[in-house]
Amino acid sequence: MDFNLILALSFLFIPISLFVYQLFFGHLLKHDTWYVSIVGIGFNLSVALTFFYRVFFNHPDDVFLHESFNWLTTGNFNLDLGIFIDNIAAIMLLVVSLVSFLVHLYSSEYMRGDSRFSRYYAFLGLFTFSMNGIVLADSITMIYIFWELVGLSSYLIIGFWFEKNSAASASKKAFLTNRVGDIGMFIGIMMIYFVGETHSFNLADIIEKVKTTEIDSTYLTIAGILIFMGAVGKSAQLPLHIWLPDAMAGPTPASAMIHAATMVAAGVYLTLRIFPILTFDALTYIAFTGACTALFASIIAITQNDIKKVLAYSTVSQLGYMVLAVGVGSYMAAFFHLVTHAMFKACLFLASGSVIHSMHHSLHELHDHDTDPQDMRNMGGLKNKMPITYLGMLITTLAIAGVPFFSGFVSKDAILAGTLAHYFDHGGFTIFFPIAGFGAATITAFYMFRLIFLTFHGKPKNEDIYKHLHESPKVMTVPLIVLSALSLGLFYTGSLNPLSDGSHGWFTKAVGNGHNYVIKLDSHHNESHADTHDIHHGEAHGYDNHHTPSSDYSFTEHVSHAAHAAHYTAMYLSLTVAGLGILLSFLFYQVNKLNPDSFARFFNMFKLYDLSKNKFYIDEIYSNILYKPFMFWSSIFSKIDWDYYDQTFIDSIGKITLFTSEKSTKVDYNWLDQKVVDGFGNLANYMSLKMKKLQGGVVQSYILGGLVAIILITLIVQQI
Amino acid sequence: MNSSILSLLIFIPVFGALSMLIVSVLSNKEIIPKQNKDIYKYIALITTGIQLLLAIILYMKFDPTLSVIESPFTVQLDWIPSFNIQYYIGVDGLSMPMIILAALLSFLCILISWNVEKHVLGYFSLFLLLDAGMMGVFMSLDFFLFYVFWEVMLLPMYFLIGMWGGPQRHYAAIKFFLYTLFGSVFMLLGMLALYFYAPGGNSFNLIHLITQAPQIDASLWGFDMRLLIWFALFIGFAIKVPVFPFHTWLPLAHVEAPTAISVILAGVLLKMGTYGFLRISYPLLPEEAASFSFMMALLGVINIIWGALNAIAQIDLKKMIAYSSVSHMGYVLLGMSGIVGGEAVGAEAGMNGAVMQMFNHGTITAMLFTLVGVLYDQAHHRWIVYPMDYKDPELAGKLGFGGLASKMPIFNGFIVLAFFAGLGLPALSGFISEAMCFIGGFGSFRVLTMIGTLGILFNAIYFLRAYQKVFQGPFNEKYSDLKDMSMRDLGIIIPLAFLTLLFGVYPQPLLEIVRHSMTKIILLVQPYI
């Protein structure tokens, strides 16, 4: 067996064994059980690093490993499972393993003393197993299988402290919302399976099929959007984003891993994997979803006071960015942002966990169980008490806000350049994409720095709490340091130029621009490729949606060239907006030159503040338009089924039968039996009474009678 | 040996019941020492244990590629020669999983019923008779024999529900009995019509009828005879499945029956309806099967959606699981409708998915009912939320339980397994069969299947709601003396959980048994689509 295959399989077998071990035997070692897990994940991490090493030498289309085996077959219908590792998968494996490793490390302190400590590590193992499954999958059904398992892990983790009703409800909400997306994904999978001659769930086969056969583009669009619905659920895009903020009820380090860095990125990963078969209309829909989500979530994040909720909405918003990037065709930018976001968002969550942990301890010492340790209004001035946490959070905030020198700038910039290029190509309504992108960038910078200023700067809001705060143990701060280091731009661009777009860095080279075998450029564009830095401003170019099999698939190359050309424009714009956001935040919260409350009141004249604070009332809207009517109709149906259909209708058949049988009993007894049947008896009785008189008792009269009869008969017979 | 395994499987339970009666008579007459009531339980246990063992031996010797005619297990003897009725039993890929399921669940049900107190002899002997009837149905290849065994199942069920059931047991037993009997009458009509109208002589032989029945060319009151036969058989089987308008006996029967009877009812008896379709209706009347597929798919989707919607509104745990059974059988119907898919992959996926769903749902629902039974035995109620008109007004509208997961971790673990298996989580057996049924359905009826996929969501809703209300949230102090699962409970659940996990991760063994027979049925129907 291929050694690589064994190593690849270890990504699956080690975490699931950890799950089983921790679930059944984890309680044996008490707190030390975490060493078992960290060793396993550490092994995974080292294997991931070895795979990653090869990324530097591989072309984007090179495949490390592709093995599959037939899992089930009914003769003609086959389901294969297999492992497929290319550059993207290798990078994702590293991301997942690294974040998992750091979270395992961090949790040993954060979850210390929890009664279900080993079970927590079991769930982390289950999650790592499922996530690795998605990354390694070579067929779309395998992705679906592990997709649902990731949903299960999420359910278990969010509901970890299930005694709290909020956690229990949140876990149910997460699972069900994901299921809505999964319905679309499943239908999409079936649609893709059934088209064309070859029936296969294998991604490579599907891409090959789409490349070489003519498929109705509407069908392909619908299939693509349906599969994307899975991503909408998993990556918390509009309208299925509602579960992510509630998911903050779970333990923070798990939130960091699952709901910030990896699981939510699975949706984007899926979209990247099916990118080659997405039509232009599908991509437009995807871009819209991403743009709306990015803008929408960032607006809500402005007014949140719970530190984790701010980060949750920021995650939703950043995921929107990634989806937007895919939608405008910037394959590379989307994946880039996925990786950088994983690093800095994980760090942000872990740092917030560090703060909450510290707040918790402080409140515990004060015997205060009412104050919310997660509310930023109870914090302030923490930078002196928790310097490392502060530094980690600051660096990653700079990254997420898109400040040069940090990774977030490079990736976000790539996305924004992509949106601009898309607009330059198509004009019209697509201006919404850059507007959303840049708008969200401003707002992101604003609220992230608001978080920093409220939490770490200024004077502490509550002196008592402040007194008891202290920095977290090393086990918790080391991951912060590692992740912040990885949030520096130069890791990805390979150059010290803080304004570089990384186009010559290893990352860009490794990931490439992806392929799309559905969208064909019209001939006008083919000619312009000779000049790679030329963009035709303002000209609307149409894309030919009726694709015919052709070898000229240069859509993605065109997109990347256009983005590259728009790079400088995008960069200046993004620097401006980021700076604006930071400045506003500074004015509001740091130096208090502008009063946030009065601005809030001003905006509230248009009810905007309330809308933002209350998440645009989406949960309430869903509750009133979806949940309540649904439950109502469900109980109505139940009433119809049971009280009306069964009790009244079906049982009425029984009642009618009983009624009929009573009536027929009467007829049967009183008439049929008594009158008709007995009538025969009565008749016979009457006759016999009359005939009785013939018997005289005198034998001789009988003989005489017999003689006369004989004579008569003889006479008659003779006559005849 | 080979030729007697099947007969042994049917008659060993009968012998078991008889020996129980003998022991009881002997014990009453003091010929043998006076026996404790437990002796009957042990006799039943040993009987079903032997049966299970035989079933496993059968499985190991079974070659799925052989048809019943070639199979060494087939037994064909004349029974009532003057009417051409034979004792004709055999096993093929369709009946093999059902036989294993019936044997396994019978054995487990004896364990579940261990705490029966009153009329122990009656309970266990009736149960063994039921067991024999089930086995007979799955093995019969003569329609008359099939009908006899079908009816044999009814009477023990009536008594088992009516004597050992819940508060409304009499009503439930009568309703179940009459409703099913009503269907059986139609089945009888169909059977007789096949007997008289099939060319090539009067015969109840199902294998013979496969070639003869499609040639029936008569009409009655202007309707094509084959169509009438199809409808007659359909009604008979549809009531058992249960298909949408005929499903209302199910919640009642399940709620009022004792735990073990619910398990066997949901686990095995429901499958007889679809088994009847696949064994009798489809091979004998392929043209009607093909033209009726749309209705089958429609009814399947209605089952899925209606069953799930109703389950969501339930406040009694057992009733909720009963409606979930309705929903899951809808998947089977949808899969079966895939037979008319233009391409072989759809037909194969659908048909194989349907049979797999029959087996998997049997194990999963057995787990669900057993677990609810464990809870009910200790807490003596099954309310998720007390009804508004509950007799104790203080409790009306309040949560029935709450936070049980913290007190009963092992039970909680198995409940999570069972609930997630019920909602079709991958890596558990329910997912594979559901997915294949959908794929099969999609190959023939796209829009209907798309509506049916809503079942993925709806099934999750009620399971997770129930789980949250009963097991999560703050702990309800009223139940602080609830004990976790006993060894007996574990012994029942672990085999079922193992099978669920096994076929979720590696379904091919089950598929291997089934697929050759399904291919044959597909080939029979293919010419008519």
Added chain:
Amino acid sequence: MDNLQIYLLLSSLLFSLGIYAVISRQNAVAILMGIELVLNSANINFIAFNRFTSTLNHLDGHIFAIFVIVLAAAEAAVALAIIINLFKNIGSVNVDDASELKG
């Protein structure tokens, strides 16, 4: 009138007398005597027919007559036994007294 007819006349006369005796006499023994008369008239019939209509080699009629005589004797014995029983039960041999089956 030839010889046969004379004998037939004789036997029908005896037959009528016998029937008249059976119908009209009250005494059971007298009824028996009437029955004997009837039987003997049948005998005369048999012998007459045999003597005048068949050859001397076939003696069927004579044999029949002998049979009838034997059977008459047996039947008379049985009938007398019944009459004795009847007398024991109702104290009289008058048939008019045996009317319990009167309807």
